[in-house]
Amino acid sequence: MACTEEYLHEFLGGGYVADICLWRNQNISLSMLIGSTVIWFLLEVVECYFIPLVCYVLILMMIMLFLWSNGAGIFNSMKGPPGFDEIKLSESTCEQLLASGFSVMSSCFSSLTFIYIVFLCFGTLPIVYMRYKGAVNYFLSKSNEEIENCFQMVKSNILDKIPRVKEKSI
Template sequence: MAHYASENENEITTLRPKLFQHERPLHEVLGGGKVADVLLWRNKNVSAALLLGVTAIWFLFEVVEYNFVTLLCHISITTMLLLFIWSTLADILKWSGPQIPDIILQDSFFQNLASIIHRRFNHFIQTLLYISYGKDLPRFFLIVVSLYILSVIGAYFKFVNLLYIGCLCVQTLPFVYERYEQEIDNLVGDVILDLRKKYIQFEKRYLNKIPRGPVKEKKNR
């Protein structure tokens, strides 16, 4: 029994875990559709336009200090004026009028985005519950420390800034991870492996020495 436990400990302390346990390509993990193309910069024009749009919104709210309702009204007024001028000149000069392509508001894009967010959120909740039950103590302590650091950082940033940083992370981290997946997995795996070794040493030195009451065996009736 002791030899078997020793083999398990050796396996735990030598097996390098991956950051994300997936066998499929990251593009398929993210849904494999247009949303995945945007997040992984397969469609560079749309990804760049989205990044510039988010940056412009952050600039208007944080730097210019626009009010949301005021900004929304000004954008609506400007759009309506441009469409009115364009339509009027088109009637006078016999040009083709403004035609808004249907691609702008495709249902499939938002459905794929909502589906991916729903699946990722469910996976996050299941993983969080699994770790919270004490199934993976090194990762439990790592997440607790990470959340505490995030709470400290959040105290020094406004919500708009945190939201903008989150959008930047969503648009950059998947692309960076796909490009340097092996290097990132090795780095994070080494950190988790080191935490597991330290936890095993802590368990041997302290936790196993805590006195416990006798375990009563159940009688088979």
């Protein structure tokens, strides 16, 4: 099946998140990427503590929502603050996250770095693939051939030399 932008959009959920991953709105995608990099930098490199940082962010969000809701009343042309009843997370999404080996991967390095790498991959890999589809497909096919050659070499040099116990017919 040919991998078109529409197929990738549907594969990523076909909604707002897919639009961000495919960089259809470059300002939002870039701000998400920069924001996650700043958070990772603060927590991993500068070693800020997580709880105070979350509290500061929540206080800033409360101030922004307060100013937004009061400013919308003063200026009639402003749109009101967003409703929080629109945020939903399905049970299948949670199950997929738990079943994907989250704990195994995060044992190799810090959980925050793992989450940042996953976010970075979701933010950049779809658009990189769309732009350099031919080169990526060529590289993946060559990598697949190399893996198959290595497997055949291991099979012929090691696995085929292991004596097998033959079952006797009764």
